[in-house]
Amino acid sequence: QSALTQPRSVSGSPGQSVTISCTGTSSDVGAYNYVSWYQQHPGEAPKLMIFDVNKRPSGVPDRFSGSKSGNTASLTISGLQAEDEADYYCCSYTDTYTDVIFGGGTHLTVL
Amino acid sequence: QVQLVESGGGVVQPGTSLRLSCAASGFSFSSHGMNWVRQAPGKGLEWVALIWYHGNKGEYADSVKGRFTISRDNSKNTLYLQMNSLRAEDTAVYYCSRINGYRDDYWGQGTPVIVSS
Numbered sequence: 001q002s003a004l005t006q007p008r009s010v011s012g013s014p015g016q017s018v019t020i021s022c023t024g025t026s027s028d029v030g031a032y033n034y035v036s037w038y039q040q041h042p043g044e045a046p047k048l049m050i051f052d053v054n055k056r057p058s059g060v061p062d063r064f065s066g067s068k069s070g071n072t073a074s075l076t077i078s079g080l081q082a083e084d085e086a087d088y089y090c091c092s093y094t095d096t097y098t099d100v101i102f103g104g105g106t107h108l109t110v111l
Numbered sequence: 112q113v114q115l116v117e118s119g120g121g122v123v124q125p126g127t128s129l130r131l132s133c134a135a136s137g138f139s140f141s142s143h144g145m146n147w148v149r150q151a152p153g154k155g156l157e158w159v160a161l162i163w164y165h166g167n168k169g170e171y172a173d174s175v176k177g178r179f180t181i182s183r184d185n186s187k188n189t190l191y192l193q194m195n196s197l198r199a200e201d202t203a204v205y206y207c208s209r210i211n212g213y214r215d216d217y218w219g220q221g222t223p224v225i226v227s228s
Contacts, residue, residue: 003155032213034213034214036213036214036215038156038215040156044220045206045218045219045220045221046148046156046206046208046215046218047218048214048215048216051212051213051214051216052212052213052214057216087155089155089156091156091158091214091215093213099158099170099172100146100148100158100161101158102148102155102156102157102158103155104155105155105156
C-alpha cells in the first residue's frame with residue numbers, strides 16, 4: 001500500500017494556527033475512524049498526540065485537535081509554541097484491520 | 112510506568128540475520144498487541160510488523176514479508192523481531208510500540224540497524 005499523503009512542510013508564527021492534512025483512500029482513512037497522529041522531535045521516539053481521529057491522550061494540550069472528512073484527516077495546532085516545531089505523522093489502520101499505514105510526515109516550522 | 116526498551120541492533124552485512132528484542136514493563140504485556148515500526152535515516156515512519164496479544168499470528172508489511180518474523184514471549188514480557196536475509200534498505204532505527212485500541216500509545220527509544228558490506 002502507498003503511504004498516506006501529507007504536505008512535506010508547514011509553518012506558522014507563535015500564537016497562530018496551522019493545519020496538517022493527511023489524505024488516504026476509502027480503504028484506510030475513509031474506512032474507519034482510526035486515524036492517529038504522532039509528533040517526533042529530532043532524535044526522539046514518536047509521541048501519540050491524537051487517536052481515533054479526534055481524541056487526545058491525557059497530557060496532550062488541547063491546542064492539538066483532529067478531524068476527518070471523507071478520505072482526508074487533519075491535525076490542527078492552535079496557539080503555536082516553539083516546542084511544537086517537530087515532524088508530524090498521521091497513521092491509519094486499513095480495512096483489513098491488520099495493516100498499518102503511515103503518512104510521509106510533515107515538518108512543522110515555528111517561525 | 113510503561114517502559115519499552117529495544118535491544119539487539121547493530122551493523123551487519125547484507126544477507127545475514129539479526130534478532131531484535133523489546134523488553135516491556137509497567138503494564139500487562141500479555142493483554143496488548145505490539146508493533147515494530149522502523150525509520151530509515153532521514154525518512155518517515157514505516158510499519159513493519161504486528162502481533163496480537165495472544166501471539167498466534169503476525170502481520171507484515173510487504174517489504175519484509177517472508178524475511179522477518181515477529182514473535183513474543185508473554186512469560187518474559189518480551190517482543191522479538193527475527194530479521195533474515197537483510198538488505199541495505201532495511202537500514203533504519205527500529206521501534207517497538209504498544210497497541211492500545213487502534214493506536215500506538217507507548218514507544219521505545221529505538222535500536223539502530225545498519226546493513227552494510
